[in-house]
Amino acid sequence: MSFFDEMFADSETTRSCYRKYYSWLNSPEQKNIVKRKDEAENVFRRTGITFNVYSEKEETEKLIPFDLIPRILGDEEWRMIKKGVEQRVRAINSFLFDIYHQQEIIKANIIPHGLINQNDAFLPEMIGFTPPNGIYTHIAGIDLVRTSEKEFLVLEDNVRTPSGVSYMIENRETMYNMFPELFSKIKVRSVTEYPSELIKALKASHPHLADENCTVAVLTPGIYNSAYFEHSFLADQMGVELVESQDLQIVDGKVAMRTTQGYKTIDVLYRRVDDMFLDPLSFKEDSRLGVPGIMDIYKSGSITIANAPGTGIADDKAIYSFMPKIIKFYTGQNAILKNVETWRCSEKDHLQYVLQNIASLVIKEVHGSGGYGMLIGPTASKKEISIFKSKLLRNPSNYIAQPTLSLSTVPILKKSGLTPRHVDLRPFALVSPNSVFVTPGGLTRVALKKGSLVVNSSQGGGTKDTWVLEEE
Amino acid sequence: MIEVAIKNFVEFEFSKPPLYGIQRLRLTPKENEKQKIITWDIILKGARKETEYFDHHGNFCCLLTFEKDIKTISISAEGVVGIRQTIGVVNDLSEIPYWLFKRHTDLAKPGRSIREFCKQFSDDIVSDLDLVYDVAKCLKKLLTYSIGTTKIDTTAEEAFLLKTGVCQDFSHIFISCMRELNYPARYVSGYLKMNDKEDQEATHAWTEVYVNNLGWVGIDVSNNIIVDENYIVLATGFDYKDAKPLHGIQFESENNSIKTAIKVQQQSLRVKI
Amino acid sequence: MLGRNAAGIYWMFRYLERCENSARLLRAGLRISITQSDYGSQDWDSVLTAASIKPIFDKNYSECNSANVTNFILRDKENPSSVLSSVKQARLNARMIRTVLTKEVFESVNEIYFNLKDLLRRPVTEAALPKTLDTIQRQSALVRGCLHGTMLRNDVYDFARLGTFIERGDNTARILDMKYHILLPAVSYVGSSVDISQWENILRSVSAYQSYRWLNENELNPLGICNYLILDSRLPRSLNFCSKNISNNLNSLSSFYINTFPSFEISLEFSRYLENMLIENVFKKGLHEFLLNFIAKFNAISAQIEKDFRFYK
Structure with a gap:
């Protein structure tokens, strides 16, 4: 099987978006770049960018390996991805609104009701309820794979609590620190605005309050969660509290957090706790990760929960196969990004x-x-x-x-030199009442084992910094 | 129309007050074409109302939290409900599609024995309504009402194997059969007005089955099958879990006891002209 | 600020202080044992007693010797105040409250954790012990430096300081009390050279030997040493110093939150009491009783802080 390599068109030619980088890489000063691999790892270790691996006894914190060679996308290919992601995210929100209201798509015989009926991700609690501003997926991550020069396919939609954005930002920070000269040579679009875009989107999701009066918090299951670093990273970057179940309770008809001076109302909760654990009065009764009664407050309109409960029905792998039809049904257009x-x-x-x-x-x-x-x-x-x-x-x-897809490859840096490995791409989209923001780039995951197509960090995958080049 | 006065009194008692207590009440009768609220109040002692709203089934819910350091907490839901005489069929405005009431739930999931039991009804159906009544009658004959044999979380299949239980179990078994036979069915909690007995110990539970071109047909397997004007609906749900009148959690309490006292009495008979 | 975060930073600094104190305690114990070979095991015993970890030690070890105690204090998981357990707890708290820490403080705690974990992977030999203890003290000085150099002087800072001083006061009191436990079996030592060298070691275990000599021209006597460790407000590990700082930090929290907290009132009263105390009266009352009362008071202040600032539900 032959694979599309994103850096080299053939053994002689570098693809245009990599040209400047490749000549930098080949400059005499970078002769020893491979020795700097440890440097990056030390940065990650020192700053505590770890993830937890389940079912291991002693050492539960691991580092995700970071590869120094960036994954580079040209302006034109990025524009296509961005349009495709926007279209998809809008369609997913329309689908969620419909499936929890009139269910026109079922009445039109496009999706069989059995598919919804058998699906645990479908929450009847959400029927007839419209989340603030009608937004269900404030944050979405769309997993893409590339199979050729022109073709990006959607592998999976993540509209529950997509993770990985902290790695996207920390990867870039690490590159800025290690190779500052590169970024003055090559104009790469910034991704570090993500947290400020996120807080803007979250604050805008509260329909009744002006920005300055709106209290946002991030809900984490706690330090043992595999994505805990990301939760604290985002709370820190947004300048909001990182709360746990034990901090929250219902006070005066609102969800409130216990501060040193008493309870303080939360208006928007960016929760990184799964639906089933969100409210023991509504879902899993023995959950100690959620807030008893939060669904009642939510349905009374006194808090925004991001993402809305029940969004999982849209990123289910069975629903996925209907996505082209869903996009057509709600937007009237053909899907820009094709399904596998x-x-x-x-x-x-x-x-x-x-x-x-x-x-x-x-x-x-x-x-x-x-x-x-x-x-x-x-x-x-x-x-x-x-x-x-x-x-x-x-x-x-x-x-x-x-x-079995022929995923594209990008070289990683090994002692022996550059060697191709398969990659995917997860761009992140933020949905506000009037706009969709797609962060330029996203998270590139790379399978570190030769020939492997599994890029998941839990299965030995690593990450790369993802560059979108400024328009020439 | 008849008017029925209801008083549902619940008292929690703790030897050590809970650090935190929260309850979701579905203690306001659900309004539909058959029943209307004339007056209704929820009076709380030692607890405060946090919010109220209609849930996805159209039940009116009230969320309350316990006041701190209080050992006795009481809830009294009381008022007068007007009931129209009907043939036991209702329609309501919940947006939940009927097919979702065919989805099996944890408490009302059929097991092997319920599935086996249902097989006898699959042939030569006369009409939907006849089939519904057939199953109900058959179950009524099969099951013996008995307090203490089942628990609050006994499933339909478990109770069916025991062939006994209380109204909650009977409703779960019936729901489970109806869904197995591809009929939408739902759990109903409420009150049953009895002519000889005003004071009752617990709320009642029965079932509604959706029959095409007709509506929700009420069926009470633990009594005389037909749900008439003596039945007052509090809440409906997929099973007990989302139709229960009280649902809550207490943290770090000790020796709690719950006392319930219910009074259901007819006030007057009004004939509409 | 979340009550849980206040608890987190308070405990993070208590644990860091505890880690450092355990290292100091071990250093003092080590010196006692090498300078007084006759009473070796008994002296180790008093070290464990002073730190209230003797029962757990006895459960896990049959013999009270230098190697066992060293292992127990440095790296034993069964010992909740071992250097390794403390630093682990400190980091756990740091991870929990990352959002209120500067990058520098978080990274320094992260670093001390990884370094000590590495350093204490295997039992530490007697030869390597001094260097190990140095590393521990230096690493925790780094965290303290980051705290002072980078953190805002707001409520977060006050909670960090409160944790430090509550733990430190408690520790100094316990170390002084250790002398009581050593003395107890043999009254005949009082005033002897053995007695003096024991007092000297107590000074060393709170890093006060050098400064004591600056101030007292090498005049080592029990009254002078106790006066120094209990009442001298210039010594950063004295009981008076800790108590004073606690009421200062609570005072600053009171003005920050515009509220007068019961913990502030208790601590102010207690620090005034210490301020006016004379060392002769301490001895009249009985040193041991005085120290027990001090420890109880600090516990009470700590409990009141937890309540006043809603550390827990």
Whole structure:
């Protein structure tokens, strides 16, 4: 299989957006750049940019490996991605509004109601309720893969609590610190405004208060959560409190946090706690991560919860396959960013096809994430395939299948020099009442193992700084 | 129209007051074409109202928190409700699509024995309504009402295997059967006015099944099947969990006891001209 | 500021202080044991007693010797106030309250944690001990430096200082009380050279030996030393100094929040009491009783701080 490499068009030529960088890299001063790898790692370790790995005994904090070679996107290709992400995020919000109100898309026979009915991410509590300003996904992360010069495909939508934005920013800070001269040579669009754009979007999501009177807080499950660093990073960067369940309770009809001087009302809560743990009175009764009664306050209109509960119905892997139709239905346009072809194993003929072609497909759990519980046909052993087949047959509707994609590669820096590895891209979008902001770039995840297509950090993936070049 | 006076009194008692206590009340009768509130009040002692709103089922909810350091907390929901005589069918304005009432819930999920039981009803149906009544009658014959055999979180399948339970279990079993047979069904909590007995210990529960071209048909498997003007609806939900009259959490309390006293009495009979 | 964050920074600095104190305690113990070979195990015993960690030690070790005590104080997970446990707790709190710390303070705590974890991966040999103890003290000085150099002088800073002084006062009182435990079995030592060298070690364990000599021209006597460690308001580890600073920080919180807190009133009263105390009266009352009363008072102030500033629900 041959792959599209983003740096080299062929063994002789560098693709245009990498040209300046590549000549810098080849300058005599950068001869020893590989030695500076540890430097970056030390920065991350010192600043505590760690993530927690589940089910490990002693050392639960790990660093995500950072590769020094940036992933570079040209202005033109970025403009296409940006438009596509905007379109998708708008369509997702329209879909969420519809599915929790009149459900026109079901009445129009575009989505079968069974798909919604069987889906735990669909929250009946949200039916008939309109979140402030009608916004459901204040923050969205859209996972893209590139398969050729012109083609970016959407692999997955993340509209519950997408993470990774802190790595995007810290990666850039690290690059600024390590290679300041590079950024005076090459004009790269900034990503460090993200936190101020985020607080703007969050404050704007409160319909009744002016900015200065609006109190925002970030809700974290606590320091043992795998994304805790990001939670504290965002709270810190936005200058708002990072709260936990134990800080919050209902006071005077509002959600309030316990300060040294008493309880203070929260108007907008950017929560990084999953729906099921948000309110023990409404969802999982034994949750100690949420706020009992917050749904009552929410439905009374006295707090904005970002993202809104119940958004998970839109990023489900089974719904994903309908996304082109969803975009067409709500925007009247064809999807700018294409989907990856997807077979829903819940459907008989699809299942049939999947079973026959299992060795060439990637099979994923509908609700899975983090790269767990999936089968990569081409690299799986016969035994693994047969075990997976029986799992699949036991509960077909739990699975979808996709072709093995030829993900593009970008070189990483090894002792031996540059060597290509597969990458994906997660741009982040912020939705405000009148606009969608897409941060220029996003998080590039890279599979560090040779030939591997799994980029998840929990599975040994790393990250790269992602550059979008200024218009020439 | 008849007028029914209701008083639902609940008292929490703690030997050590909770650090924090919160309750979601669904103690205001749900209004529909069959029943209207004439007066209704919720009187709290040792607790304060935080907010009130209509939930997704159209139930009127009131969220309250306990006052600090108080050992006795009481809630009294009382008022007068006007009931029209109907054939036991209602329609309401909840935006929840009917098909969602076919979704199985944790408490009303059918297991093997309920699925097996339902098989006898799949052939030669006369009409939807007949089938609904058939299942209800069949269950009524099969099940024995008995307090203390089941718990608050007993599932439909567990109760069905025991063949006994209380109104909550009967409703869950019936809901589970109806959904298994592809009918939308919902849980109803409320009051049953009895001619011989004004004082009651607990709220009642029954079921509503949605029948096409008709509406929500009330069925009470623990009594005489037909839901008539003696039934006053408090709240409806997918199962007990989202229709329960009181739902709350207390943190770090000790020796709590809950006392409930309910009075349901007919006030007068008004004939509309 | 969140009550939980106030608790976090307070405890972070208590733990950092505890970490440093454990290192000091060990240094003093070590000196006692090498200068007085006859009573080695008994002296280690008093070190453990003073730090209130003797029961846990006895549960985990059969013999009270230098190697065991060193291991226990430096790196034993079972010992909640071991250097390693304290620094772990300090970092845990730092992570929890990252949003109120400057980058410098957070990074210095992060660094001390990783360095000490590395340093204490294996038992520390007697030969390597002095250097290890130096590193611990130097690393915690770095955190303190970052605090003073970068943090805003607001409520956050006051809570950090409160944690430091509550822990430090408690520790100095316990170390002084250690002398009581050493003395107890053998009254005959009083005034002997053994007695004097014990007092000297107590000065060393709170890093006050050098300054005591500056001020007293090497006149080592129990009354003078106690006066210095208890009442001298110039010595940053004396009880009087700690108490005074606590009431100062609570005073500054009172003006910051425009409120007079009960903890401030208690602490002010107590610091006035110490200010007017004479060392002769301390001895008349009994040093041990005086110290127990002091420790109880500090606990009470700490509990009142938790309440006044809503550390917990």
